Amino acid sequence: MKHVLRLGTLTAVGALALTGCGNDGNGNGAESAEGLEICYVAAAESHAYASPANAAFQEAAEEHGVHVTLLSQEFDAQTGTDQLRTCIGRNPDGIVLWPLDPQAYIPGLVEAQDADIPVVLINSPMDEDAEGLYTSFTGPDTYEQGVMAAEVMHEELGGEGQIVIIAGQAGNGTTIGRTDGFNNMLEELGSEIEVLQTVNADFDQQRALELSRDLISRHGDALDGVYANDDTMARGFVDAWTESGRELDDMPAIVGINGQQDAFAGIEEGYYTATIVQSPEEDGRLALETIVSAATGEEVDTRIPIPLTVVTQENVADEEPAF
Amino acid sequence: MNTLKRVFESPAVLTLIHYRVVVILIATLFLSVSLVPGLTEFRTLSLSLDRTATLGVVAVGLTVVLLMGKLDLSVGSTLALSGIATIGLQDQLGPFGAAVAGIVVGVLAGVLNGFLVVTLQINSLVATLASMIFLRALCHFLTDSNPISGDDPLFGLTVSRALGGTFSLRTYVFLIAILLLFIWLTYTVAGRRLYAVGSNEHAATASGIRSNRYLFGAFVFSGFTAGAAGVMQSLATNTGSPAFGEATALTAIAAVVIGGTRLEGGRGSALGTLGGVLVLAAITTTLEYESVPTYYQNIVTGSILLLLILLDRIASNSPRSALSLNSLLSFGKRDETPTEKKQEGKVP
Numbered sequence: 106m107k108h109v110l111r112l113g114t115l116t117a118v119g120a121l122a123l124t125g126c127g128n129d130g131n132g133n134g135a136e137s138a139e140g141l142e143i144c145y146v147a148a149a150e151s152h153a154y155a156s157p158a159n160a161a162f163q164e165a166a167e168e169h170g171v172h173v174t175l176l177s178q179e180f181d182a183q184t185g186t187d188q189l190r191t192c193i194g195r196n197p198d199g200i201v202l203w204p205l206d207p208q209a210y211i212p213g214l215v216e217a218q219d220a221d222i223p224v225v226l227i228n229s230p231m232d233e234d235a236e237g238l239y240t241s242f243t244g245p246d247t248y249e250q251g252v253m254a255a256e257v258m259h260e261e262l263g264g265e266g267q268i269v270i271i272a273g274q275a276g277n278g279t280t281i282g283r284t285d286g287f288n289n290m291l292e293e294l295g296s297e298i299e300v301l302q303t304v305n306a307d308f309d310q311q312r313a314l315e316l317s318r319d320l321i322s323r324h325g326d327a328l329d330g331v332y333a334n335d336d337t338m339a340r341g342f343v344d345a346w347t348e349s350g351r352e353l354d355d356m357p358a359i360v361g362i363n364g365q366q367d368a369f370a371g372i373e374e375g376y377y378t379a380t381i382v383q384s385p386e387e388d389g390r391l392a393l394e395t396i397v398s399a400a401t402g403e404e405v406d407t408r409i410p411i412p413l414t415v416v417t418q419e420n421v422a423d424e425e426p427a428f
Numbered sequence: 429m430n431t432l433k434r435v436f437e438s439p440a441v442l443t444l445i446h447y448r449v450v451v452i453l454i455a456t457l458f459l460s461v462s463l464v465p466g467l468t469e470f471r472t473l474s475l476s477l478d479r480t481a482t483l484g485v486v487a488v489g490l491t492v493v494l495l496m497g498k499l500d501l502s503v504g505s506t507l508a509l510s511g512i513a514t515i516g517l518q519d520q521l522g523p524f525g526a527a528v529a530g531i532v533v534g535v536l537a538g539v540l541n542g543f544l545v546v547t548l549q550i551n552s553l554v555a556t557l558a559s560m561i562f563l564r565a566l567c568h569f570l571t572d573s574n575p576i577s578g579d580d581p582l583f584g585l586t587v588s589r590a591l592g593g594t595f596s597l598r599t600y601v602f603l604i605a606i607l608l609l610f611i612w613l614t615y616t617v618a619g620r621r622l623y624a625v626g627s628n629e630h631a632a633t634a635s636g637i638r639s640n641r642y643l644f645g646a647f648v649f650s651g652f653t654a655g656a657a658g659v660m661q662s663l664a665t666n667t668g669s670p671a672f673g674e675a676t677a678l679t680a681i682a683a684v685v686i687g688g689t690r691l692e693g694g695r696g697s698a699l700g701t702l703g704g705v706l707v708l709a710a711i712t713t714t715l716e717y718e719s720v721p722t723y724y725q726n727i728v729t730g731s732i733l734l735l736l737i738l739l740d741r742i743a744s745n746s747p748r749s750a751l752s753l754n755s756l757l758s759f760g761k762r763d764e765t766p767t768e769k770k771q772e773g774k775v776p
Contacts, residue, residue: 150721150722150723173719174716174717174719175719176716176719177721177722179722181671181674181675182575182665182667182669182671182672183661183665183669183671183672183673183674184675186664186665187479188716190475190478190479190588191475191476191479191713191716193475194471194472194474194475194476195466195472195717196471206575206667206669207575207577208575208577208581208665208666208667209575209577209665209666209667209669210665211577211581211665211666212581212582212584212585212588212664212665212666213665215581215582215585216585216589232577234577234581274573275572275573275574
């Protein structure tokens with residue numbers, strides 16, 4: 106009973122907040138969107154990035170008067186492919202899919218196309234084979250993030266030095282984008298930064314910690330910089346560094362991605378060079394707005410990236426951490 | 429106490445407990461239909477069945493293993509491995525040849541389990557836990573931990589697309605598998621011997637049944653069905669992924685147990701498994717249509733599992749069981765039921 110009450114209060118507060126937002130304008134096209142049925146196959150329900158993205162998605166849906174059915178894959182692509190087909194079976198006005206695999210959803214996308222249901226991909230890219238099967242892909246441009254990270258690193262090290270890359274899962278679309286963007290940009294800049302080693306820490310802090318211990322004992326003080334595919338793994342390196350008895354002040358230049366709170370704290374303290382903010386709220390909201398446009402027959406671009414901001418010591422005070 | 433006993437011994441309640449799987453299935457379906465508008469539409473029904481078909485085929489094989497009083501935890505890894513073979517060998521063998529290869533991979537995994545459990549006499553839980561880990565690692569090794577995809581994403585659609593507006597091919601495969609299992613277990617000598625071996629391996633051996641062959645066969649059969657499920661799953665998604673099937677083994681075991689098959693062996697049926705699979709499918713479809721978070725679905729599944737096992741214990745009323753009606757009613761009193769000595773079989 107208590108839970109029901111609390112839920113009720115939350116909903117009421119949420120509704121109030123929404124009415125507040127609604128008055129700021131942003132209500133264009135809302136009339137035709139009223140009553141649309143959207144099926145959203147989300148990556149997960151409770152996750153540092155996915156949860157706020159889902160919440161923003163739902164919130165934007167309420168603003169537009171759109172009804173959302175949320176299915177959670179719990180990071181299991183096999184479940185997701187089935188859920189995508191369940192969605193198609195419901196014959197909604199639009200589907201938003203968070204792909205966890207670059208390929209596996211393609212047969213489902215074909216079926217959605219046959220059934221004339223527009224599909225928007227949120228957050229993660231799919232293979233080229235999937236192109237033309239979805240209406241639009243919203244979400245961060247992971248390649249661009251890698252490019253931005255390379256620019257920061259190049260500038261910070263004055264164009265030369267030795268670094269290591271702590272990457273995410275091998276084969277993951279985000280890992281590939283963020284790593285290739287970084288390496289290609291270094292080349293383009295004519296940088297003399299040398300990548301000593303690239304390791305895969307699977308976006309996992311603990312694994313990054315273990316791998317960083319090895320990196321530090323192998324390369325030790327020869328390291329001038331570390332590029333991590335996300336802030337969580339960068340945190341793993343920072344912990345390994347202090348654990349080895351070294352000082353925070355002697356830390357190599359650290360560049361991460363995502364704009365997490367502890368990265369912001371590190372930048373403020375001065376031992377963390379930069380992170381790139383990618384807002385989950387923006388991610389969720391943009392996907393909802395795009396599918397609403399697509400479902401009401403508006404033209405939408407096939408690629409709509411969310412804005413990215415590089416955060417360094419210069420602007421850390423003005424920016425908000427993503428989560 | 430006596431009133432309680434009378435309630436439990438009344439014919440109506442006993443009948444309900446006896447047909448508990450059917451009762452739960454009807455209750456779940458009734459709730460689903462009343463909660464979700466449009467669930468009775470044929471298209472929804474067809475899609476829900478299609479979703480459950482892969483799990484269902486795995487459950488068919490597991491039913492036989494559980495009937496023998498053994499476990500097979502490796503079915504999920506087998507599913508992934510045969511899926512990888514089905515997609516990865518398409519260039520060399522063509523899509524049909526590769527699908528056959530996928531099934532062969534499943535059978536081989538079953539042979540491995542049979543060898544571990546029957547020949548080396550390793551406890552089936554431990555043996556299949558080991559093969560589960562080993563085969564999963566093999567999946568990651570073969571694919572370099574990346575999902576692989578086939579050339580033609582449309583080839584596999586035949587598996588999952590509704591045939592002539594009815595059910596998908598894999599739904600038919602599942603339903604036919606259940607029917608064949610039903611005939612096998614009910615009307616053939618080999619089927620009845622399965623029950624004999626499952627109830628008491630040594631007694632069965634003593635009466636001239638080659639128990640070990642049946643046990644070995646059960647694991648091979650389970651590998652075969654997991655392989656078939658892997659082939660269907662990978663074709664439907666055009667992907668062979670080392671991450672597929674990670675939750676399959678436990679969900680399939682839950683479905684079989686909800687269907688009334690006992691982990692101790694010797695009891696269970698094909699139709700029960702069909703019921704168990706359908707209960708899980710109905711729960712998933714209903715709660716997903718209502719946007720209920722996944723962990724709530726797991727709470728419901730877990731509760732139903734427990735409820736059915738308790739009912740099963742009450743219904744079986746055996747003095748050996750800690751939860752028989754008698755022992756429940758005499759809870760707190762001195763345990764008067766004689767403990768049966770387990771027959772440690774020296775075959776004469």
